[in-house]
Amino acid sequence: MDSLSFWEHRTFFKGIDVAIIGSGIVGLNTAIHLKKDCPALRIIILERGYLPFGASTRNAGFACFGSIGELADDLSSQPESEVFGLVERRWKGLLELRSILGDKALDYQPFGGFEIFKPGEEAQFNECQEKLAYFNRIMESITGETGTFSVQDRHIPSFGFQNIDHLIFNKSEGQLDTGLMMKALLGIAKQLGIEIFNGITVEEVEEVGHHTVIVLAGGAAIEAKNTLLATNGFTKKLFPHLDVVPARNQVLVTKPLPLLPFKGSFHYERGYFYFRNVDGPEGSRILLGGGRHLAKAEEATQEFGHTTVIQSALTKLLHEFILPGKKVEIDYWWSGIMGIGQTKKPIVEMLTPNIGIAARLGGMGVALGNLVGKEAATMIKNNF
Numbered sequence: 001m002d003s004l005s006f007w008e009h010r011t012f013f014k015g016i017d018v019a020i021i022g023s024g025i026v027g028l029n030t031a032i033h034l035k036k037d038c039p040a041l042r043i044i045i046l047e048r049g050y051l052p053f054g055a056s057t058r059n060a061g062f063a064c065f066g067s068i069g070e071l072a073d074d075l076s077s078q079p080e081s082e083v084f085g086l087v088e089r090r091w092k093g094l095l096e097l098r099s100i101l102g103d104k105a106l107d108y109q110p111f112g113g114f115e116i117f118k119p120g121e122e123a124q125f126n127e128c129q130e131k132l133a134y135f136n137r138i139m140e141s142i143t144g145e146t147g148t149f150s151v152q153d154r155h156i157p158s159f160g161f162q163n164i165d166h167l168i169f170n171k172s173e174g175q176l177d178t179g180l181m182m183k184a185l186l187g188i189a190k191q192l193g194i195e196i197f198n199g200i201t202v203e204e205v206e207e208v209g210h211h212t213v214i215v216l217a218g219g220a221a222i223e224a225k226n227t228l229l230a231t232n233g234f235t236k237k238l239f240p241h242l243d244v245v246p247a248r249n250q251v252l253v254t255k256p257l258p259l260l261p262f263k264g265s266f267h268y269e270r271g272y273f274y275f276r277n278v279d280g281p282e283g284s285r286i287l288l289g290g291g292r293h294l295a296k297a298e299e300a301t302q303e304f305g306h307t308t309v310i311q312s313a314l315t316k317l318l319h320e321f322i323l324p325g326k327k328v329e330i331d332y333w334w335s336g337i338m339g340i341g342q343t344k345k346p347i348v349e350m351l352t353p354n355i356g357i358a359a360r361l362g363g364m365g366v367a368l369g370n371l372v373g374k375e376a377a378t379m380i381k382n383n384f
């Protein structure tokens, strides 16, 4: 590629106050909060994909804040304040997402979530059951709701799953339509006058004097007063030293099925596998994904794609556990890339005086994306 023409530069890339790299949940929310607070700022988003192309349009749409088994596991390695501080941020993030976009626009459904315990997981189940009152007390202080978690083994026969011993229900979990959520966020960003440039891959960002220089694929360079990386699982390509590791997740959706015996979000094998109903005019489908614990090293990649190991595990789970003995066909396969690290806490910080980052959303970015965006917007605003 050539350098930018005089016209291109003057018309599209001159006088940029804030350039955000990445139009996922975080990039869009940052831009929206910042523009609402400071309407005079010229904010652009540079996105390499024709759509946001990471995790935000490719996730499962669980509106979740942590299953009891996962939280118990987190407490074994992290202080209580950190674990429940993050739960509170996820909860508040979900409430704010729902209030900004509205439940109708998100197709938000309050079906609840279930954690599944198989034979051989009795010890984990007993630990969770013993701590039920403790978790419910803390959840009440966060959500104001009593009895968030409850054992609901009575549903086991009607759900029809094969080989399952226990179910713990989380009544405050919901599910939403990921596509609608992102469409609504893109719509708000455009309405506010935020310019989104698709098909632009950023190769390099550096601080020069009191501004930033962004080098685009092909060699052209543009300037912005401030740049924010909202690149989540792809951050290492730009700043290799940061603790944001890519984690690929493979997902399938079935063809419509006549009648599903269950509704809700399901967490299986400590949340490494997840599935839910997806309702639509043609009937209900099942979305099923995960399994990266079966090939952790191979799945620590920024490349989209599929592997036989994980596709076979997901297919087996679908046919043998979720709908045993029923005829079911797979309609879609895709993958998405999350950003994870040593801790589950997202990074929201300035890396240099004018280059910031908001990333490492882990597996609950739907809940965290809005708040992380809001925090990033405040951080950048303080620079003006």
Ligand SMILES: Cc1cc2nc3c(=O)[nH]c(=O)nc-3n(C[C@H](O)[C@H](O)[C@H](O)COP(=O)(O)OP(=O)(O)OC[C@H]3O[C@@H](n4cnc5c(N)ncnc54)[C@H](O)[C@@H]3O)c2cc1C
Residues within 6 Å of the ligand: 021, 022, 023, 024, 025, 026, 027, 046, 047, 048, 049, 051, 052, 053, 054, 055, 056, 057, 058, 059, 060, 061, 062, 063, 064, 200, 201, 202, 203, 230, 231, 232, 233, 234, 235, 237, 238, 248, 249, 250, 251, 289, 335, 336, 337, 338, 339, 358, 359, 360, 361, 362, 363, 364, 365, 366, 367, 368, 369
């Ligand atoms: C399969 C899957 C299922 C999930 N399920 C759930 C769920 O049910 N509930 C939940 O809460 N969370 C879930 N998550 C996690 C959630 O989707 C993420 O945490 C969240 O979407 C992260 O948003 P983000 O904006 O930080 O990153 P992303 O959505 O990945 O956005 C980053 C953007 O940056 C762009 N980009 C990267 N590098 C460059 C560059 N150099 N130049 C230009 N553009 C660039 C990418 O194209 C991308 O669009 C899931 C994730 C996956 C992958």
